[in-house]
Amino acid sequence: MNMVDIIVAKRDKKSLSKEQIQWFIENFTNNKIPDEQAGALLMAVFFNGLVEDELDTWVKAMIDSGERLDLSKVSKPTVDKHSTGGVGDKVSLPLVPIVAACGAAVPQLGGRGLGTFGGTIDKMETIAGWQAQIPNENLVKQLNEIGGFIAQPGDNLAPADRKMYSFRDVIGCVESIPLISSSIMSKKIAEGTANLVLDVKVGRGAFMKDISQARHLAETMVKIGNNAGVKTVALLTQMNTPLGNAAGNALEVTESIDVLQGKGPKDLTDLVLILAREMLQLANIDKDPQSVIQDGSALKVWNEMVKAQGGDLSQAIPVSNDVRHFLADKSGYISDLDAFKVGLSAWHLGAGRTKKEDEVSKTAGIVCLAKEGDKVEKDQPIFEIHVDDPARFTQAEVALQGAAIISPEPARERDLILERIA
DSSP: OOHEEEEEEEEHHOOHHHEEEEEEEEHTTTTTTHHHHHHHHHHHHHOOOOOHHHHHHHHHHHHHHSSSOOOOOOOOBEEEEEEETTTTOTTTHHHHHHHHHHBBBBEEEOOOBBBBSSSHHHHHSSSOOOOOOOHHHHHHHHHTTSEEEEEEEETTBSSSHOOOOOOOOHHHHOOHHHHHHHHHHHHHHHHHHHHEEEEEEEEESSSSSHHHHHHHHHHHHHHHHHHHOEEEEEEEEEEESOSSSSSHHHHHHHHHHHHTOOOOOHHHHHHHHHHHHHHHHTTTOOHHHHHHHTSSHEEEEEEHHHHTTTHHHHHHHOOOOOOEEEESSSSSSEEEEOOOHHHHHHHHHHSBBBBBTTOOOOOOOEEEEOTOOOOOOOOOOEEEEEEEEEGGGHHHHHHTTSSSSEEOOOOOOOOSEEEEEO
């Protein structure tokens, strides 16, 4: 194999052979490809794409760069959910125990956040004692005994993706449908689930701002999953306004527990139940997910999951000791609540990262005290700002300027689900 030939072929919009793709992924993972050549190929893929056969081979090669999680000894039907992320998106936390309480096995391998919001693992690590990295045999045991886990992938699960993700970031190749979809799907297929629901966020507070691009990403991932033998569907969900009320790691854990106790925000609860029904349908389980909230069994599974991974349920979720308020400048109805501005404010407070090495604040964040459609009075608090570093407050407050538009009449309620792709 000759790396220059591979670069030139993709530069000239030709399809790469199975052997060329496998050779590149293997040698890239093992640090045998010079950075400038790897960067040249990824940039060629960025501009010229990968056809379906190429992409399927690319994903398989990324999976084969490491180990797969073997779930053959799990006695229950396996199903997972992946979200492309957004402001206030803590869906995985209540969703996993709800679907597990209905009789499925939910192997949720999550990550840390990069950008304006923390990832699933950042949120879970606000729980005292909770451990993200668990040996594979313990994960399988937990699926059989409890029904679900939320954990961080081991270093040998699709290692090609971990290296490629960091590499794409520094060469400006993040926004590529083939590279995004292969990154997400290589990890999800490698985790061993038989069924997968994708939650592709669209709007100001999401990675995908444009619905046509989000649809393209969803369609691509659904094809990859189904071609790999993983029954896959996708929902496009709106992310113009924050999901739920809280944006910030510990704040979102508390709100997730509220959902499990039947007192969570309506939009968050509705989306969790919609995704749960999709997952249960794929797993051929006929049960109403609302019932396991009402009878307390979903909360029981959550407690068992947390305890199994070292979490100390006797300790309260941490909270900030410095809480300030942002007031409405006039009376009226909130007609627009900008997810991007709320997320940016939370990021300024320390709830997100600039670089993957950065620490995130456990307690900093924003709570929306009013949402779109709510009536507010002048000088009423509309945002609660949770601060753990007072030096960050001013920038966070500036970012909230204009986040809530107040109008004489309420605007039409936004659709939560934009499209379903199967």
